[in-house]
Amino acid sequence: MTAGPRRALGVVAAVLVVAATAPHAHAVDQSRGRPGFCTSDTGVTVVVDFQQLGGTTLVRCNPQATSGTGLDALKGAGFQLAGTQRWGEGFVCRIENRPSAVEEIPIEGDTDYRESCVDTPPASGYWSYWHAANGCAWEYSQWGLKNRAFIQGGFEGWSFSLNATADTNPAPRIAAVRPGTEGQPCGGSSDEGRPSSTNPNEQQGDVRPNPAEQNSAQRQQPPPGGTAAPDTPGPATASGADPAALPPPKPRPSAGTPAPAPDPDHNVAFAGGENAPDVNEVLRQQSGASRYAPWAAAGLVVLLVVAALLTARRRGRARDS
Amino acid sequence: MRATYFLPRDLHPAAWWLWALGLAVAASRTTNPWLLLTIIAVAGYVVAARRGAAPWALAFRMYLYLAGCIVCLRVFFRLVFGGAEGTTILLRLPEIPLPAWAAGIRLFGAVSAESLLGGLYDGLRLAAVVVCLGAANALANPKRLLKAMPPALYEMGTAVVVALSVFPQLAESVLRVRRARKLRGGANHRRLRALHAIVIPVLEDALDRSLRLAASMDSRGYGRAALVRPRQRVATGVLMVLGLIGVCVGGYATLDGSTPRLLAGPVLVLGVVVGLLGFHLAGRRVQRTRYRPDRWRPPEVVVVLSGVGVAVTLFATSTVDPTNLNPSLLTLSWPALSWPPLVGVLLGVLPAWLSPPPAPPHAGAGHDAEEVSA
Amino acid sequence: MIELRQVTFWYHGQPEPVLSDVNLSIGEGELVLVAGRTGAGKSTLLGTVNGLVPHFTGGHLDGAVAVAGVLTRSRPPREFAHLVGVVGQDPLAGFVTDTVEEELAYGMEQLGLPPQVMRRRVEETLDLLGIADLRRRALRGLSGGQQQRVAIGSVLTTHPRVLVLDEPTSALDPTAAEDVLATLARLVQDLGTTVLMAEHRMERVVPFADRVVYVAGGGRVVDGSPSAMLRDMPVAPPIVELGRLAGWEPLPLSVRDARRLAAGLRADLGAPPPRPVPTGETLLTSSDVVVRYGATVAVRGVDLDLHAGTVLALMGRNGSGKSSLLWALQGSGPRQGGTVRVGGVDPGQRSSAQARTLVGLVPQTASDLLYLETVADECAAADAESGAATGTCRTLLDRLAPGIDPARHPRDLSEGQRLALVLAVQLAAAPRVVLLDEPTRGLDYTAKHALAGMIRTLTGEGRAVVVATHDVEFVAAVADRVVVMAEGEVVSDGPTAEVLGGSPAFAPQVAKVLGADWLTVEDVRTALAEVAR
Known part of the structure; x- marks a missing residue:
């Protein structure tokens, strides 16, 4: 009886220590990356299109000249992302706190779904992951964000896919064309970026074809994997198939001749995220959390534990006598 | 009324189980450490206040140890396998290179506060569920629960x-x-x-x-059966089997989204109803009575309501402010908490005062006289 | 009430019937004592009453058994639960639930009695048996006597018209046995239940018995009034033997009757026989022995010396620390304090193989020591374990209990033979001190007689023997010295005549009739022979 409360106290202490050492964070981290497109062949432009969630599409540049993963690209551009509790950052659940926990997303079969980011998000509402070389059309990534190397001078895209099928996944509505390079032909290396690992096990469970190429029969959208890069094997199995049993990704017929990017004139309005609000502040407002509730909770825990110990001791004494 | 309400007695074991299940369901809804710790503390206090002196009641401590192990294990796993989620790196362990076939698994390497906290929250949730079940075990006599089973x-x-x-x-x-x-x-x-x-x-x-x-x-008459007509026996058997099939089909359809919805809910409900009917028929032919059966009285209702209340509050509040219930590890910060779920969880502590104390311990002095070889 | 007509019963694969052509008619409200040697078929006879024989045991039953007009052949035993209540030897093995109150209610629950009736009957039974204060206690935590009373109560609650008891007191100390038997006697008086009881302590039951059924072995069953039956039954309590010796008519069945008749005999007897206390060399010395289990003190600083060629009887109620003391002396059991020396060596400090060459112990459940398929194998294993010459164990066994077939399975031996086998196994290590824990359990008069002979053989060889037992008559016949323990302490220690004769609880029947100086019928017989000469 006595050990439990002591352990509980220990846990509280641990939480406090860790939490106290945490730095303050802002929404779009302005210290990393720059707003707008990259202007040269170095770095990667990251496009975040909220689609039906609403909100201005964000375009930021990660000037990183060294190679890196999709995750590096996203973070280096200054975006704030949240993984799922189950899979961590291998599975992007929120970008810039969207879809937030209080936001109702009308996914199929559940019109007021709220994303709690505990487990894998549903197939009908998740962040789809795209990439493109400069001047090329967006391609749906078959690899998770931790397993893809971004293309220098190219693009990384994140587009919220709501109730879309494999064929209708919406590509980011910003053409993958750096300003000043309009009209240039699709620059060669837009094939599936070399995965950082050559191991097929790391391939995401469902090979989600590019809508442009996929004309096969309509099929039920498999559970998401657009961002699944399982460093734990779990999410891959969510598709219902054994990932190990899947063949390695097929070479694409179009890999050598990527489709050109659409006309940048059709781009939607975008911003660099300079005026995005502080995510922590937003979270606090959204949750209706009280500054005092945690203190009350901590106090109650201590109170109950002490009371339990006293009761147990009194009982023990009563039994002895 | 009030005088008899608080007379010491053992509550119906099902009441404690429902109460504990309510708490456990609530715990499974949230990863907020404040709420989880409060749930654990609530369960612990009620056990301290209302458990008897029987051996099963003393096993609660074992559940606490188990819960502690679960938390430690979860955090430890985050440390060993991929602790680098998030930006606040706490310590850098040398990463152990693994052969190609083990790709996707990372051993050691940088350890971030976010991933450790993620493990802690997750572990706490499981630990809280375990503690709730332990509380039920400590408060309710498992053998009496068996006695309360349908005939x-x-x-x-x-x-x-x-x-x-x-x-x-x-x-x-x-x-x-x-x-x-x-x-x-x-x-x-x-x-x-x-x-x-x-x-x-x-x-x-x-x-x-x-x-x-x-x-x-x-x-002594165990298994005495009253005379049953063969037709009745066949009917009972058929109902039971049909009910079981219904439950299986319905359960499968409910879990598998691609089967027609008609097979899910309706068949499940039908199966349960038919099965219960078979149960009832089978029970009717058993001519047996119970000596001093546990009765369902107001304190039992209060205990169950408090447990169910906790679960309901957390379900209700999760549609209001899910951010609290599953604190984001987006950026390291204190887990936030709002009042409604906290107050809801506190409903669970009411049985510590609003239920009668347990009956005095079954005198155990006889054990002392026992000899080793007796 | 109970009718047996031409009942013959075989166990499968056995050539001889256990019961053959038994006719018996027992009326309502009778108390019938079933007597006979161990293994003669008493339990089988009792089992036929509610159909456990042959429904549960298997075997073949010819003839008809009827209880209250219902044939046992027609229904399984459970359908007799409301008519016949059965209490076995080991109450703990028959308990289904785990607290007293629930156990009392169990039978009624099976019968489907209404809750109010159950509640009332449980309370009545608790009072009837004087166990009201135990109602919430765990059954396993009760003493043997309490357990047996609960077992009786648990069948009484269904108000059976027949009560069948198979040696209900064999595991109890004298006081507890007395309690149980007194309770039964009262039940017969108050409730008018028909009681069928097998009991070794016949002397306690005979005064109340309306009839004695003697199972003679070989399938024969004879019945008649107690005094008529006891006149020439080979198994008889000491008081009856005394009556036979003195030629009393009618044969006394109780101590009271005998005492009234004894005046003449007492005058004839003259001086009581001298009981020399042999004093051999001291083989074992122990002082201040303490045994504890947690907070429970089992043995509280006992000093005990054992001498060659003497038999020491260790007595006391269940739980008084007898077993713990024996185990501590042997060295295998725990001992928290004090010293034990056998020939200058502490057996507790030695390996178990060495300890058993110093002190041999036969535990309460002697069969725990046996694990092989045949007697010969056990003996061979014992020789190997003790490093003794081949055939040592067998020679010992033949001396203790001649004529045991070496190919038999140890479990198939009678209680007495099995005890002899275990004793031979232990003696193969040639210990000079032999400790016997409750050896008389389950032995009938004849087997006890044989055991007494074995013990005399041992002392004749210059060994020291300790017997822990409840059996007063056995102690009177065998022991030179008696130590009585209570709560882990020695409360009296002295020559047998002194300790037994002077105590109302421990006095053997002969002493109760003739006075403290006379302990056994054997004493009287020799004294009479002296006088006659």
Whole structure:
């Protein structure tokens, strides 16, 4: 009886220590990356299109000249992302706190779904992951964000896919064309970026074809994997198939001749995220959390534990006598 | 009314189980450490205030240890396998390179506060559920729970009770025979032979005992069946089997989204209803009564309501401010908390005051007189 | 009430019937004592009453058994639960639930009695048996006598018209046995239940018995009034033997009757026989022995010396620390304090193989020591374990109990033979001190007689023997010295005549009739022979 409360106290202490050492964070981290497109062949432009969630599409540049993963690209551009509790950052659940926990997303079969980011998000509402070389059309990534190397001078895209099928996944509505390079032909290396690992096990469970190429029969959208890069094997199995049993990704017929990017004139309005609000502040407002509730909770825990110990001791004494 | 309400007695075991399940469901809804710790503390306090002195009640401490182990293990796993989620790197362990076939698994490497916290929250949630179940075990006599089973399951309940009583007896026999072995100078003989020398007498003893118990139960009327017409027996059997099939099909359809919805809910409900009907029929032919059955009185209702209340509040609040219930690890910060779920969880502590205290312990002085060899 | 007509019963694969052509008619409200040697078929006869024989045991039953007009052949035993209540030897083995109150209610639950009736009957039974204060106690935590009373109560609650008891007191100390038997006697008086009881302590039951059924072995069953039956039954309590010796008519069945008749005999007897206390060399010395189990003190600083060629009887109620003391002296059991020396060596400090060459112990459940398929194997194993010459154990066994077939399975031996086998196994290590824990359990008069002979053989060889037992008559016949323990302490220690004769609880029947100086019928017989000469 006595050990439990002591352990509980220990846990509280641990939480406090860790939490106290945490730095303050802002929404779009302005210290990393720059707003707008990259202007040269170095770095990667990251496009975040909220689609039906609403909100201005964000375009930021990660000037990183060294190679890196999709995750590096996203973070280096200054975006704030949240993984799922189950899979961590291998599975992007929120970008810039969207879809937030209080936001109702009308996914199929559940019109007021709220994303709690505990487990894998549903197939009908998740962040789809795209990439493109400069001047090329967006391609749906078959690899998770931790397993893809971004293309220098190219693009990384994140587009919220709501109730879309494999064929209708919406590509980011910003053409993958750096300003000043309009009209240039699709620059060669837009094939599936070399995965950082050559191991097929790391391939995401469902090979989600590019809508442009996929004309096969309509099929039920498999559970998401657009961002699944399982460093734990779990999410891959969510598709219902054994990932190990899947063949390695097929070479694409179009890999050598990527489709050109659409006309940048059709781009939607975008911003660099300079005026995005502080995510922590937003979270606090959204949750209706009280500054005092945690203190009350901590106090109650201590109170109950002490009371339990006293009761147990009194009982023990009563039994002895 | 008020005088009898608080008279010491053991509550209906199902009441405590429902209360604990309510808390456990609530715990499974959230990863907010504040809420989880409060749930654990609430369960602990109610156990301290309302448990009896029986052996099963003392096992609560074991559940607390188990919960602690779960938390530690979860955090430890985050440390070993991929602790680098998030930006706040706490320490950098050398990463162990793994062969290609183990790709996707990372050993050690940088450890971030976010991933450790993620493990902690997750572990706490499981730990809280375990503590809730432990509380139910400590507060409710498991054997009385078996007694409260529907009549159709009576035979099974008795079988479980008898089986449970076999273990202490077996342990006793083993101890006795092992001591007796020493008298023959055994112990330092060949292993297999020593085992043989213990197993044979113990098994013989166990068989003897069970035969005597069976004879005693038989002559005391166990399994007396009233006269049942064959048609009635067939009807009962058919209903039970149909109900079972219905439950299986319905359960499968509910879990598998691609089957027609018609097979899910309706078939499940139908299966349960048919099965219950079969149960009822089977129970009716069992002519057996219960001695001092546990009765459902106001305190039981209060206990159940408080447990259900906790679960309902957390379900309700999760549609209001899910951010609290599953604190984001987006950026390191104090987990936030709002009032409604906290107050909801506190409903669970009410049984500590609003239920009668347990009946005084079954006097156990007789144990003292027992001799080793008795 | 109970009718047996031409009942013959075989166990499968056995050539001889256990019961053959038994006719018996027992009326309502009778108390019938079933007597006979161990293994003669008493339990089988009792089992036929509610159909456990042959429904549960298997075997073949010819003839008809009817209880209250219902044939046992027609229904399984459970359908007799409301008519016949059965209480066995080991109450703990028959308990289904785990607290007293629930156990009392169990039978009624099976019969489907209404809750109010159950509640009332449980309370009545608790009072009837004087166990009201135990109602919430765990059955396993009760003493043997309490357990047996609960077992009786648990069948009484269904108000059976027949009560069948198979040696209900064999595991109890004298006081507890007295309690149980007194309770039964009262039940017969108050409830008018028909009682069928097998009992070794016949002397306690005979005064109340309306009839004695003697199972003679070989399937024969004879019945008649107690005094008529006891006149020439080979198994008889000491008081009856005394009556036979003195030629009393009618044969006394109780101590009271005998005492009234004894005046003449007492005058004839003259001086009581001298009981020399042999004093051999001291083989074992122990002082201040303490045994504890947690907070429970089992043995509280006992000093005990054992001398060659003497038999020491260790007495006391269940749980008084007898077993713990024996185990501590042997060295295998725990001992928290004090010293034990056998020839200058502490057996507790030695390996178990060495300890058993110093002190041999036969535990309460002697069969725990046996694990092989045949007697010969057990003996061979014992020789090997003790490093004794081949055949040592067998020679010992032949001396203790001649004529045991070496190919038999130890479990198939009679209680007495099995005890002899275990004793031979232990003696193969040639210990000079032999400790016997409750050896008389389950032995009938004849087997006890044989055991007494074995013990005399041992002392004749210059060994020291300790017997822990409840059996007063056995102690009177065998022991030179008696130590009585209570709560882990020695409360009296002295020559047998002194300790037994002077105590109302421990006095053997002959002493109760003739005075403290006379302990056994054997004493009287020799004294009479002296006088006659």
